[in-house]
Amino acid sequence: MSATGGVAGGGAGTGYASIFVQEDVSTAEVDRLEAVHAPLADSVRDLVAATIQTCVDEDEVREVRAEVDALVARLRARRIDGPAGVRYNAEGRSWSWGNAVVGERNAVAPPLDVVRDPDDLVHAETVLGVQYEGPPGMVHGGVGALLLDHVMGVAASARKRVTFTGTLTMRYVRATPLGPVRIEARVDREEGRKVFVVATLADPDGVTVEAHGVFIVPSWAVTDA
Numbered sequence: 001m002s003a004t005g006g007v008a009g010g011g012a013g014t015g016y017a018s019i020f021v022q023e024d025v026s027t028a029e030v031d032r033l034e035a036v037h038a039p040l041a042d043s044v045r046d047l048v049a050a051t052i053q054t055c056v057d058e059d060e061v062r063e064v065r066a067e068v069d070a071l072v073a074r075l076r077a078r079r080i081d082g083p084a085g086v087r088y089n090a091e092g093r094s095w096s097w098g099n100a101v102v103g104e105r106n107a108v109a110p111p112l113d114v115v116r117d118p119d120d121l122v123h124a125e126t127v128l129g130v131q132y133e134g135p136p137g138m139v140h141g142g143v144g145a146l147l148l149d150h151v152m153g154v155a156a157s158a159r160k161r162v163t164f165t166g167t168l169t170m171r172y173v174r175a176t177p178l179g180p181v182r183i184e185a186r187v188d189r190e191e192g193r194k195v196f197v198v199a200t201l202a203d204p205d206g207v208t209v210e211a212h213g214v215f216i217v218p219s220w221a222v223t224d225a
């Protein structure tokens with residue numbers, strides 16, 4: 001789902017109407033809040049990796065678990081009811097703090113900083129750690145698809161239009177080792193409401209996954225403008 005720069009609502013029956021929410025908050029305040037919360041997500045990422053890799057003794061594991069449970073209770077003392085959704089302000093700034101790929105507050109997200117070049121090539125780089133393992137020492141195929149889907153969605157969503165993933169096709173050329181990866185995506189062509197996107201996932205030695213996708217501007221998002 002894409003909502004770059006503020007897209008009003010979803011159509012009746014889409015289930016998205018309550019997800020795209022306009023907030024009366026300045027961009028400076030959004031940036032300030034992100035600067036407070038993003039480091040927490042970073043620390044939780046470290047916690048996830050440490051949970052996988054730790055070799056401390058069993059009593060220590062039980063004690064750490066109790067401390068983590070206490071921290072969870074502190075954070076839940078005041079919280080929103082459901083997902084973070086996609087929010088935007090009058091200045092056109094949007095934020096999706098829970099997004100599985102780029103959510104500033106989401107420790108599950110790698111995270112990914114997605115960049116659009118002036119020529120509309122969209123790219124992102126990140127380092128995939130032990131949390132993203134599939135085959136031994138290799139990136140899980142679904143994780144590669146997750147990252148590709150998001151970056152391709154950004155490519156398809158140029159000029160602030162909404163697009164949703166319709167069909168994604170992956171060709172896993174060779175296994176992707178855990179470590180640094182780069183994703184690149186660009187629009188190949190458009191037919192009506194269908195945006196065809198091509199993309200690659202690469203490690204430092206070259207392309208490991210090739211992807212093709214059809215992203216759709218949903219009928220409810222079509223305007224006459």
Ligand SMILES: CCCCCCCC(=O)SCCNC(=O)CCNC(=O)[C@H](O)C(C)(C)COP(=O)(O)OP(=O)(O)OC[C@H]1O[C@@H](n2cnc3c(N)ncnc32)[C@H](O)[C@@H]1OP(=O)(O)O
Nearest residue numbers: 001002003149150153154164165166167192214216218219
């Ligand atoms: C900036 C952040 C980027 C984030 C990127 C993340 C991407 C995501 O994860 S999005 C979430 C995953 N995707 C979804 O949940 C989508 C679920 N599906 C839907 O909402 C709808 O089926 C949707 C929007 C894809 C199409 O609905 P609708 O607008 O009614 O399409 P419809 O009118 O039937 O068809 C329009 C055209 O698209 C084609 N089409 C429809 N569905 C698909 C599909 N799944 N695959 C390929 N083509 C399709 C139709 O054949 C038709 O083509 P033509 O114009 O040639 O006849």
